[in-house]
Amino acid sequence: AQTVTQSQPEMSVQEAETVTLSCTYDTSENNYYLFWYKQPPSRQMILVIRQEAYKQQNATENRFSVNFQKAAKSFSLKISDSQLGDTAMYFCAFMKWGSGNTPLVFGKGTRLSVIA
């Protein structure tokens, strides 16, 4: 079974600063996907960024980037130039790739507050 661990229940960052959210996972699979989802207070969960395990290059989406260390089973999210709208719960998630149905396995989440 796969597990996802987010060791930082809460974090805060000043507006315009950079923050890194950590995520580690445990799996015996070689091929899989990793995701970061954002859930603002009382708002919809949206996908922030995704990474395919077979790709060595770290994914980047505008101000969001990941540091994917496959051997270490680590998948951290870096948010640059933090904005007030980045305040949200962030979930790291794992999905197997291969056969059968592939539910998401979520970490417990990190609550990020961006302070003006």
Added chain:
Amino acid sequence: DTEVTQTPKHLVMGMTNKKSLKCEQHMGHRAMYWYKQKAKKPPELMFVYSYEKLSINESVPSRFSPECPNSSLLNLHLHALQPEDSALYLCASSQETGFRGYEQYFGPGTRLTVT
């Protein structure tokens, strides 16, 4: 259109009531999901439908009954719920499960309160 819609947004029901939650997507996705989310917790998977057939039931009590009338619609029928069933119920969809399974798109959820 990358949108999953859910109705109603809020629902209050008594323990003897019967109600239904509705989810709709028009992205051509063939996999649809129901999740339950408690406050400050991650979503917990309840059911997965793949090509309109139930493929995963995460040992959910029978008072929750899913239905997939067609590839765009997903319902969750509720009957004789308990107060501990109060939560945010999220629907999601993805291109398909299995080998080409990919990211899930979530709806805004239905906030359910059982009194």
